[in-house]
Amino acid sequence: MLAGLGAVGVASAGAGLGTTAYFSDDESFEGNTLTAGELDLKMDYRMTYRGGPGRLAELQENYPNATFVDEDMEPTDDDTGVYLLDQVPNRSEYPGAEDWVIGANGVYDPETGEGEGFQRDELIDAGDLEDALIRIGDVKPGDYGEVTFSTHLYDNPGYMWMGGMLTDENQNGYTEPEIEALEEMGDPTDDPDGDGQLADSIRAKIWYDDNCDNVHQGERDEESEGxxxxxxxxxxxxxxxxxxxxxxxxxxxxxxxxxxxxxxxxxxxxxxxxxxxxxxxxxxxxxxxxxxxxxxxxxxxxxxxxxxxxxxxxxxxxxxxxxxxxxxxxxxxxxxxxxxxxxxxxxxxxxxxxxxxxxxxxxxxxxxxxxxxxxxxxxxxxxxxxxxxxxxxxxxxxxxxxxxxxxxxxSQISSVILTGEEVIAEGTLREVMGALEEGIELDANVQTEDRVCFTNSVTRCFGFEWELPTTVGNEVQTDSVEFAIGFAAEQCRHNDGETNPYAIDAGGNTTDGGNVTQA
CATH class of the missing domain: 3.40.50.410 (von Willebrand factor, type A domain)
Structure with a gap:
């Protein structure tokens, strides 16, 4: 993940006009100041993992605050096999899903010190994370994980994009069962330092999580009674x-x-x-x-x-x-x-x-x-x-x-109850990251024909889920993949939203002019 901050600039100009004669006077217009506005993109998130019972101690090595959660995403003492791995902010008074969402929906007013919302300095620039967000080993067929990212634009509305890429994938050698499975599939077994099969085996999906509930509300059947x-x-x-x-x-x-x-x-x-x-x-x-x-x-x-x-x-x-x-x-x-x-x-x-x-x-x-x-x-x-x-x-x-x-x-409510939450990209992990690599425009209101800017007052959520299907077998043993997911914002005023910060020109450079905040 990449992160950046919008620049703040100050320019000042003074103008004075005076005449000197038998009568004298000085008139001046002083302290004229133009201050550049800010565009700051911050994030919060909740990350869950369905990896089967008995893994809490193992997961806590990478996620010290990992806990069991129940069907309603509330922390529980029961070994459910479903884990809340991490969340930002991580306040003690927001231990559960419902209270956490109330915090995300609210807005903290720094001038008055009032409001239940998350404070700006509690949120993250993704580049400030010391570790990768998703870092799970010993993944088995049937495992499932999900992250809901919430974006917060500060100071100005902005056009937004989502980007990503596969950054590394490894075969990590072969085990005997893996060789046998690959031979049955007709795949080569002579490249222990190659890419492996995991990126093509994991199924992934990214969507507008319009009610921020970590679950994709799918498209409604055309034959639905409404x-x-x-x-x-x-x-x-x-x-x-x-x-x-x-x-x-x-x-x-x-x-x-x-x-x-x-x-x-x-x-x-x-x-x-x-x-x-x-x-x-x-x-x-x-x-x-x-x-x-x-x-x-x-x-x-x-x-x-x-x-x-x-x-x-x-x-x-x-x-x-x-x-x-x-x-x-x-x-x-x-x-x-x-x-x-x-x-x-x-x-x-x-x-x-x-x-x-x-x-x-x-x-x-x-x-x-x-x-x-x-x-x-x-x-x-x-x-x-x-x-x-x-x-x-x-x-x-x-x-x-x-x-x-x-x-x-x-529009968000309509997506939840009428049309289904819109998918941004889905397929294998390789296909999803390939779609994100060129950058995908995000739209604050998918029901309108024209693209709409995201406001700087409402939290918006985007879900990312991955699953290693139970139909996958030994062919992925020891394989690993690394990938990046990012968001970028550009102020709406004086921009048309046409400059994709993730687009690559013929020289291999991104096309934005440096005026984009990324997380």
Whole structure:
């Protein structure tokens, strides 16, 4: 892995103008300063390995903090044969997957010292790692490993690329069973210092891990019956009105989401302020919902307080009463503040909202929540986090500090529940590294035609998995491979994203002009 930092430059200019006569005066414009902005790409990651029981002590020689994890990626004392090898950051208060993701989703504010998010200095430049990230020996057929990388752009939005390459592969001599297997395959056995067969035997895949759960949500079958999804949108007074308001941002992003639904998908809409309203029940006529999401003066508008429990209960009731058997049922709730009204009995509005979400989840409904402009570590944010469902230990909460990234967030949710998370490259390890060697453009919103920059406010995840299939036999004994995976970012402003930092020109040089941050 390679790493670099964006340069920071300072230029200053002073200008003075004066005249001297019987009357004198001096006028000056001093201390004029232009300061170059920063583009800094940082990473965090979680790495797991399924290598069978009884290997913890062996793995801890390379990964001192390796632990067993259960089905939900939570640390356990049981010998599960599944290991959490490493993670960055590695705080003691984030021992488990769910708490770790809350930290990754949050944003720490260095000016106020507030927020549950990871701090910038806790994250890594990959080049600062003292050891290779993946360093596992004694790999057997059936072994599987996965790393989810999370990227953090600081200071500026950026175009992003992913690159990689095979850096070394070795036969490491032959064992007697290996020679026998290779001869049966018709492969030569006269090159003990050659490359070996491991790079062609390992299967690998890289994808947009849009819910950061370390698992690839595959493409949906074209014959699928679709999904029943209820949108629940906060339209309280704090959402505001007029161009650029949170209300208009929420409607525009939800409208794009509805327009991307398939013919077998049904959608409905609930809004909540001082009361909750079922605006549209589940329907295959998506335009019925789109009517409510038009820019003002059409569509829904802001008013009143925040009855969030009704926003969940009305959506869940519609799914329970009119949902289709065997079809995934989903609520996507967007809120911008703390609940301060309840439809349920009692005056604990926050607990009522959480209870409503718990009831929905107990009914088999998946609940996604989006925090629009909520303060980090606030009751509003923590309530939305607690309300969200969990997938493989990952909390399905998405944070949108400014609203400018709502389209990208709905796109990520769409990838999880509608289209499947997009694969970046897959095949043998050699094929995947070959695809990455020339650099692959990454896109913050794969549902749009044009490539979209990654914002500097939202964590994005990319999964990498490898597996040595059980169909592989003795032909790979003692073989080893080494490879590199990297990410690069270039500021969006004044760039078109056409300069691939991993591309190689005829002279064997990369084509970027040195303005790219790599990790």
């Amino acid at each position: 999904v029943d999804v209820m949108l629940s949108i906060d339209n309280s007074g704090s959402m505001g009105g007029g161009p650029g308001s949170k209300m208009e941002q929420a409607k525009a992003a939800a409208l794009d989401f509805v327009e991307n639904l398939g013919p077998n998908d049904r959608v409905g809409l609930v809004t909540f302020e001082s009361t909750g309203q079922l605006r549209q029940g589940l329907t295959s006529t998506h335009s019925n919902v789109e009517t409510y999401l038009q820019p003002e003066p059409a569509g829904i508008s802001d008013a009143g307080r925040t009855m969030m429990d009704a926003g969940i209960d009305l959506a869940a009731d519609e799914l329970n009463d009119n949902g289709r058997s065997g079809v995934d049922e989903v609520i996507i709730l967007l809120g911008d503040g703390e609940p301060n009204e309840s439809d349920r009995a009692g005056s604990d509005h926050v607990q009522n909202a959480k209870d409503a979400a718990t009831d929905a989840k107990n009914d088999g409904i998946t609940v996604f929540t989006i925090g629009l402009g909520v303060s980090n570590g606030s009751t509003a944010q923590n309530t939305l986090i607690d309300m969200a469902s969990s997938s493989n230990g990952t909390t399905l909460y998405y944070d949108s500090p400014t609203g400018t990234d709502l389209d990208d967030i709905y």
